[in-house]
Amino acid sequence: MNSKQYLKELGLALLAYAALLIASIAWLNGDPNLGSPWRDLIALSPMLGGGLAVWAILRQLRRLDELQQRVQFEALALAFAGTAFISFSYGFLEGLGYPRLSMFVIWPLMAVLWMLGLLLAARRYK
Known part of the structure; x- marks a missing residue:
């Protein structure tokens, strides 16, 4: 339901x-x-x-129940921190002349990291 x-x-x-x-x-x-x-x-x-x-x-x-909320929390924490880490890292590379990326890159990156976080968290609580 x-x-x-x-x-x-x-x-x-x-x-x-x-x-x-x-x-x-x-x-x-x-x-x-x-x-x-x-x-x-x-x-x-x-x-x-x-x-x-x-x-x-x-x-x-x-x-969601408490366990599923915890899985989602861990996945979102990985997505948030991972997106920050990767986007800051690439920002330093842009300073060296790498091409500037559109802000539209951030959401797909965060979504991929969220899915990865879900797989890792679900495996942890299996």
Whole structure:
């Protein structure tokens, strides 16, 4: 029951994100002379769906039992610390002339480290 509710909430949030993303791109491409405050708000509008996804994830974490919460906590701690370590390390390399990376690299890196953390934590408590 909990996972069905979570998938429903997360699915609706991601659908809202996708719809707002498509609409914002179409609107911004259709009116290149749009003024700054409106242009910025339209560009950020998909994050309303992103905020709903954060809400759905937090609700699901609260529904988990204590052991699963601990597994998630350890996985997220690894993802947070690992992302900081890797991004700071690469920042030093950028100072040596390595290409600058987009901020869009951070979330996939954190997601991969979260999954790795889940595998390690789940193995630890098996």
